[in-house]
Amino acid sequence: MPSPNAVFTEIVATTFRNHSKDIMDNVSRHNALFRMMKKKGKTRTESGGYSIVTPLEYASNGTYQRYSGMDVLNVAQSDVFTAAEFNWRQIAINVVTSGYEMRVNAGPQRIANLAKSRIQNAIHTFSNNFSSDMYSDGSLPNQIDGLQKLVADAGTGTVGGIDSSTYSFWQNIVQSAAAPLQGGSAITPSANTIESLMLPLYIQLTRNSDKPDLIVASNDYFTFFETSQTSLKRYISVESADAGFMEMAYKNTPVIFDGVSGMAASRMYFLNTQYLEMVVHSDANMTVMDEVKPYTQDAVVIPVLWMGNMVVNNRALQGILKA
Numbered sequence: 001m002p003s004p005n006a007v008f009t010e011i012v013a014t015t016f017r018n019h020s021k022d023i024m025d026n027v028s029r030h031n032a033l034f035r036m037m038k039k040k041g042k043t044r045t046e047s048g049g050y051s052i053v054t055p056l057e058y059a060s061n062g063t064y065q066r067y068s069g070m071d072v073l074n075v076a077q078s079d080v081f082t083a084a085e086f087n088w089r090q091i092a093i094n095v096v097t098s099g100y101e102m103r104v105n106a107g108p109q110r111i112a113n114l115a116k117s118r119i120q121n122a123i124h125t126f127s128n129n130f131s132s133d134m135y136s137d138g139s140l141p142n143q144i145d146g147l148q149k150l151v152a153d154a155g156t157g158t159v160g161g162i163d164s165s166t167y168s169f170w171q172n173i174v175q176s177a178a179a180p181l182q183g184g185s186a187i188t189p190s191a192n193t194i195e196s197l198m199l200p201l202y203i204q205l206t207r208n209s210d211k212p213d214l215i216v217a218s219n220d221y222f223t224f225f226e227t228s229q230t231s232l233k234r235y236i237s238v239e240s241a242d243a244g245f246m247e248m249a250y251k252n253t254p255v256i257f258d259g260v261s262g263m264a265a266s267r268m269y270f271l272n273t274q275y276l277e278m279v280v281h282s283d284a285n286m287t288v289m290d291e292v293k294p295y296t297q298d299a300v301v302i303p304v305l306w307m308g309n310m311v312v313n314n315r316a317l318q319g320i321l322k323a
Contacts, residue, residue: 004102004111005300009291011115012095012302016288023123023286031131032258033147036214036273045282052086052279054160057314084160084313088281089144091306093126095119099298122304126286132262134310144309147216150276151269151318159315173270173319175201189220189266189323191227197321198225198250198268205270205319212270212319215255221268221321222257225250270319280308 016023028034037043046052063074095118105114136146149159155174156164164170177193178186181200187193198215205212217225226248248255284307292301312318 004106005099007108007111008097008102008115009300009302011112012119013288013291015115015119016286016304020286023126026123027127027130030127031134032216032256033134033214033271033273033276034131034278036254036271037276037278040213040273042273042276043278043280045280045285047282052088052309052311054084054086054277054279054311054313056083057275084162084311086145086160086279086309086311088307089142089309090284091126091130091142093122093304093306095122095302095304097300099300102300126304126306130306131258135258135263146310147269148264150310150312150315151271151320153267153320153322155320160311164315170315172315173201173204175204175319175321177321177323189224191224194221194224194228198270201270201319201321202251202253205272205317207317210272210274210317212253212272214271214273215250215253215268216263216271217255217257217268218263218265219257220265222255225255225268266323268321270321272314272317275312275314275317277311277313278308279311280306283307 025038028038063076065071065074067073097114097118101114102111105111133144134146135148136143137148137152138145139149145159149157151172152159153174155171158164159170162170173181175181175197177189177197180187180197181204182196187197189197202212229248284305287305289303289305292303293299294301
């Protein structure tokens with residue numbers, strides 16, 4: 001019979017090679033933002049390149065001109081940038097077992113159960129950490145560019161190689177309760193005031209057919225919104241409930257509390273996911289590598305690799321509501 005080591009390795013490798021798409025689907029089902037992006041077809045694979053180049057979508061083109069006869073036409077370039085450039089980010093999750101565990105679990109069924117438990121643990125760990133990364137500010141070493149970076153608290157920052165402090169077209173919209181978009185004095189977020197903060201931001205982000213198609217809220221802000229809807233409560237998606245999300249609606253836009261996301265408190269993101277995308281390398285999309293046996297340990301390590309990044313090509317149509 002094959003050794004326990006060979007059986008364990010074969011089960012792990014076969015599972016990841018044959019079901020990598022299912023694994024990423026499982027990740028997306030438990031992350032509200034990722035799920036919406038996949039639903040909109042905003043995921044893609046690339047086969048190479050030193051970086052991820054994303055053509056920009058401008059909110060407007062400054063050359064629009066009404067003219068008559070021989071008037072000189074405006075052919076000035078709107079902005080100096082035509083694309084944003086994002087770095088590749090890499091993630092590894094290792095399926096690990098000791099020689100002792102494999103030997104005491106010798107036998108087809110026991111070794112299969114051991115492999116299954118290790119696979120499930122790796123998938124759950126990847127899912128939870130990747131979800132947190134998607135809502136992060138990307139400040140940890142080699143971390144993907146998460147939502148707090150792409151839709152920044154200050155609206156500025158260097159994203160995709162473009163410094164938005166210099167190029168204002170690359171700033172996201174900020175609705176600060178301390179300095180509201182609509183003017184006037186500071187507003188303390190609460191169930192009684194949350195919609196007065198949401199409406200000006202929603203209007204600012206609505207341009208013809210472009211409007212937010214997903215609002216993701218932290219625990220406290222989702223509570224404010226739900227409490228404000230006491231007499232009008234409307235949960236709109238059985239699919240979201242099945243995935244573990246609480247989903248309501250604001251002007252037909254889903255408002256979701258993503259309970260396991262790791263999103264920071266006192267935030268509500270108004271997103272147009274048409275301009276967000278998850279890009280992954282075709283050779284590292286939960287791709288299993290050959291087993292490794294450490295020289296100094298009685299163990300087997302099977303690395304599983306992911307490589308990509310989350311990108312944006314129009315920050316001006318993304319917004320954040322914060323304290």
